[in-house]
Amino acid sequence: MKCLLVLSVSASLLAAGLALAGCDNRPYAVSPPPPPPQSGTYSPPPPNILDVAKRNGFRMGLDEGQHDQSTGGRYAPQQSPTYHQAPEYDPNLGPFEVYARAFREAFVRGYNQGYYRP
Secondary structure (H helix, E strand, O other): OHHHHHHHHHHHHHHHHHHHHOOOOOOOOOOOOOOOOOOOOOOOOOOOHHHHHHHHHHHHHHHHHHHHHHOOOOOOHHHOHHHHHOOOOOOOOOOHHHHHHHHHHHHHHHHHHHHOOO
C-alpha cells in the first residue's frame, strides 16, 4: 500500500511538473533579431551601371535635342560628340563598353523626345 501511495504521489508530482513546464510564456527558443544599424553606418547598394548610363544618356540627349530644335539645328543625335564620348562614366561601375552602349541608346531616346517634343 505504501508503495502504491508513493507511486501515486510521484505520478501526481510528475504530472504537475509537466503541466507547469507547459505554462512557460515562451513558445520555443527564438534567436533575437539583429540589432538595428547604427546611425551613419548604412550604405546604399552600389548603383547599377545600366541605370546610371540610361539616366545620364537620356538626360543629356533630351538637353541636346531640345537645344538643336530650338536653335534650328538639324536632327543628328549620332553626330553629337556627347553620343560618342558617353561622358560621366565611372570605372567603378563596370566596363566602359557596357556603359557606352546603354548611354547611347538612352541618348537617342532622349534626343528624340527633346527634338520632337509635342
